[in-house]
Amino acid sequence: xxxKVVELDVGVHQRVQRLLAFDGAxxxxxxxxxxxxxxxxxxxxxxxxxxxKLKAVQPAAGAAPDMEAALARLLPRLEERPRVVRRGGWxxxxxAAQFVLLLALGAFSLxxxxxxxxxxxxxxxxxxxxxxxxxxxxxxxxxxxxxxYHDARVVGGPTETHAWLVHVAPDKVExxxxxxxxxxxxxxxxxxxxxx
Amino acid sequence: MLESWKSATAAxxxxxxxxxxxxxxxxxxxxxxxxxxxxxxxYFPRLARFxxxxxxxxxxxxxxxxxxxxxxxxKAATFNHTSKVSTWIFAIAYRKxxxxxxxxxxxxxxxxxxEPGDARxxxxxxxxxQQLQAQVAQALDALPLAQRTVVNLAYYHDMGYExxxxxxxxxxxxxxxxxxxxxxxxxxxxxGDLEVER
Numbered sequence: 175x176x177x178k179v180v181e182l183d184v185g186v187h188q189r190v191q192r193l194l195a196f197d198g199a200x201x202x203x204x205x206x207x208x209x210x211x212x213x214x215x216x217x218x219x220x221x222x223x224x225x226x227k228l229k230a231v232q233p234a235a236g237a238a239p240d241m242e243a244a245l246a247r248l249l250p251r252l253e254e255r256p257r258v259v260r261r262g263g264w265x266x267x268x269x270a271a272q273f274v275l276l277l278a279l280g281a282f283s284l285x286x287x288x289x290x291x292x293x294x295x296x297x298x299x300x301x302x303x304x305x306x307x308x309x310x311x312x313x314x315x316x317x318x319x320x321x322x323y324h325d326a327r328v329v330g331g332p333t334e335t336h337a338w339l340v341h342v343a344p345d346k347v348e349x350x351x352x353x354x355x356x357x358x359x360x361x362x363x364x365x366x367x368x369x370x
Numbered sequence: 371m372l373e374s375w376k377s378a379t380a381a382x383x384x385x386x387x388x389x390x391x392x393x394x395x396x397x398x399x400x401x402x403x404x405x406x407x408x409x410x411x412x413y414f415p416r417l418a419r420f421x422x423x424x425x426x427x428x429x430x431x432x433x434x435x436x437x438x439x440x441x442x443x444x445k446a447a448t449f450n451h452t453s454k455v456s457t458w459i460f461a462i463a464y465r466k467x468x469x470x471x472x473x474x475x476x477x478x479x480x481x482x483x484x485e486p487g488d489a490r491x492x493x494x495x496x497x498x499x500q501q502l503q504a505q506v507a508q509a510l511d512a513l514p515l516a517q518r519t520v521v522n523l524a525y526y527h528d529m530g531y532e533x534x535x536x537x538x539x540x541x542x543x544x545x546x547x548x549x550x551x552x553x554x555x556x557x558x559x560x561x562g563d564l565e566v567e568r
Binding site: 191192193195196198199200221224225227228229231232233234235236237238239241244245247248249251252302305307330331332333336337339361362364366 | 385386388389390392393396397403406407410411414415418419422423426428429431432435436439440443451452453454499500502503504506507510521524525526528529530531533546547549550552553556557560564
């Protein structure tokens with residue numbers, strides 16, 4: 175019985191040894207495991223403390239290049255950016271793949287009759303005019319209901335930080351943004367439209 | 371309680387920063403140079419700090435940053451939101467840096483990944499902060515590039531192992547093993563005492 179307990183502790187100890195270097199960037203569950211184990215393991219507690227001290231020391235670095243001069247050298251090269259999608263080649267296929275991906279993500283979309291767009295049209299990222307982050311506890315159903323109520327259509331997301339890219343009628347962006355912000359379940363709503 | 375409040379606040383702050391970066395990227399994709407410049411200025415110091423542990427050549431660092439940000443401008447539409455903007459940009463920078471180092475004949479790896487730790491760099495006396503920073507830099511530079519990159523991203527860019535695996539295009543377990551080995555090596559090089567003299 176006691177051998178089983180020791181074996182379990184060794185397993186946890188080994189797991190924590192491989193996790194504690196990522197202290198602060200772990201999932202909540204992993205962070206709790208590390209901290210809980212460190213309370214009863216002197217080796218891990220000491221290691222954690224040592225690492226936190228090391229992280230607090232910014233290693234000496236060489237002189238950074240001049241940022242504004244570097245940006246000035248880069249700006250003329252931006253002209254090379256392809257603005258028009260040519261027919262043929264791989265680009266339409268890449269856009270098609272991206273479109274299919276975004277379409278799949280749009281399963282939450284409230285407009286079931288969403289119209290298909292032709293290849294070569296602007297990708298969904300450009301079509302999004304609002305970015306919305308819901309509170310973590312918001313259910314999918316609630317999220318859908320809120321977007322449906324405000325006539326907003328999902329065109330991308332969620333990103334790793336749970337941001338959704340949505341499209342609303344261009345003349346209603348500001349109105350919908352304000353309305354979404356007033357929703358208790360909405361943590362953030364920002365316009366993606368360029369200020370004029 | 372205070373810790374969970376701090377962590378929730380940090381999460382909201384990170385969410386806002388990420389949302390702002392997604393917004394700038396979308397604007398850059400439409401050809402907005404001012405938005406691109408804003409993104410460039412936000413990333414330049416972070417990338418310079420990251421690349422400084424890979425090369426000491428300032429011109430090479432600038433070249434890698436500009437090549438990276440040129441890709442960001444050109445491929446903004448291909449950003450697919452499955453990762454953070456920062457993970458995407460750092461992954462481009464890492465690939466560009468490896469290519470640039472190879473092209474410039476700079477040593478990418480001085481030693482194999484599993485090299486055991488060697489003698490301590492300095493005896494156990496309290497150091498000034500500047501001395502300690504120099505010593506930490508020296509210890510980091512003694513690590514093989516792959517281990518050094520994992521430590522750099524985890525310790526000084528607050529990235530988790532999944533993000534690092536995504537940037538370095540390797541399995542998560544490889545990241546954890548590199549970090550574990552790096553930690554042992556750093557411990558051997560720096561010793562247990564990281565106190566600064568008062």
